[in-house]
Amino acid sequence: MSTALSVNLNKIALIRNSREGNYPDVIAHARTCIEHGANGITVHPRPDQRHIRTGDVRELSSLLLPLGDLEFNVEGNPLAPPRGSYPGFISLVEEVRPDQCTLVPDSDNQLTSDHGFDLTRSADQVAPIIEHLKSLGIRVSLFMDPIEEQIRLAKEVGADRIELYTGPYAAAWGTHQQEEVFQQHYLAAELAMELGLGLNAGHDLNLKNLAMYATIPGLLEVSIGHALTVDAIAMGLSNAVEAYKKILTSA
Template identity: 55%
Template sequence: MTALSVNLNKIALLRNSRGRDYPNVVAYAQKLINLGVYGLTVHPRQDERHTTRQDVRDLAALIAPLETVEFNVEGYPSDDFMALIESVRPDQCTLVPDAPDQLTSDHGWDMHQHADYVSDLSKQLNAWGVRCSVFLDPDESQVRLAAKAGVDRIELYTESYAHAHVAGDFESSLLQYKNAALLANELGLGVNAGHDLDLVNLADFLTIPNILEVSIGHALTVESLEYGHKQVIADYLRICKNAA
C-alpha cells in the first residue's frame, strides 16, 4: 500500500486570494485527516504566496499528537527554511532545488554538483529526528549519488511521466521511473513520488512496486471542485491501497 499525502498549497493559495482566513487551512487539513489520508504536505516558499510559515507551525501542532498521520514539509533549504524545520520537526523534510521566484518545482537536484551539500543537510535533519527526502529526476546516476549522500528517501519528480500519460504513450517513461525506483530500493533508499499525478495516471504509476508515498495537491484540488473532496479522497485512497 502506498501512503497518500495531500499537498495543501492550493488551499492556502485560495485563502490568500481574498485576504481572509477562508478556507482555513488547518480546518481543511482536519477534514482530510478525518477522511483517512496518511499525510499532509506543504511547500512554504520564501514569498509565502500560498503556504505561510505560520501555516507550517499550525499544521505541525495539529499533527503532533496524531500517531497515524505524517507531516512532510518541502522546500529549498535556505537558512530561514532550515530554521523553520528545526523549530517544527516534521516527520519528513523534502529538499527541493527551487529558485525563490520559481512558479513550481520543475527539476530534481543535480547530485553531481550538490551531493556534499545535500549530505550535510541530511545529517542535520537526521540529528533533529527528521527523515530526509530529496527531489530527484528518474536518473539512475542521480539515484546512486543520492544513496552515497546518505539521504533516507528520494521523491521522484513525475511531471515527464504525467505528460507522457496524457499523450497516450507512457510505457517507456514508466520503465525509466521503475528502473530508478528499483535501484533506489536496492541501495537502501525509500521512494516517494509527486508532481502532476492525478486520478487518471496514478494507478498506472503505482504498478511500480514499493512506492512508499505520493504527494498530490494541484490535481486533487481541481478534481475536488468537480467531484467533491470526499469522493476524490476516497478514490485516491482506493488507488493507493491497490498499489504494487
C-alpha cells in the same frame, strides 16, 4: 501495504491568500483530508509565502505531530535565503520537527518544482544539511529525477528516501512516450530498493494516471495537491481524497 497518500495543501492556501482573512481555512481542510483517509499532509513553504505561510506550518505541526500514525511532510529548498517574516527553510524545519523533510532544488521564480537535484554539483552543500536534519530525528527525502547516477549519489549523501519527480510521466500520459517514461521510473524504483532508499513520488499525479504509477515497486508514498484540489471543486474534498485512496489501496 498500500502506498500512503499525503495531501499537499498549497493550493488551498493559494486560494485563501487571494483574499483577506482565513477562508478557506487550511487547518480545517487538513482535518477533512485526515478524516477521509489521507495518511499525511504535505506543505511546501516558499520565501515569498505565495501560498503556505510559516504560521500554517506551525499550526499544522501542532495538529499532526501528536497524531503518531499521520505524517507531516515539509518540502522546500534548503538553500533558500530568509525573506521578510520567513525565517529560512531549515530554521523553520528545525522549529517544527516534521516527520519528514523533502529537500527540493526550486527557486523563487519557478511556478512549481520542475526538476530534481543535480548532486554532481550540490552534494557538498546538501550532505551536511541531511546529516543535521537526521540528527534531529527527521526523515530526509530528496526530490530526484529518475537518473541512475543521481539516485546513487542520493544514497551517498545520506538521504533516507527519494521522491521521484513525476511531472514528465504525467506529461507523457496518453502519448507514445508513456511506456518509455514509466519504465524509466520503474527502473529507478528498483535501483532505489537495491540501494536501501525509500521511495516517494509526486507532481501532477491525478485520478487518470495514478493507478499505473502505483504499480511501481516499493512505492511508499505519493504527494498530491494540485490535481486533488481541482478534483475537489467538482467532487468535494472528502470524495476526492477517498477517490485517490481507493486507487492506492487497489493497486
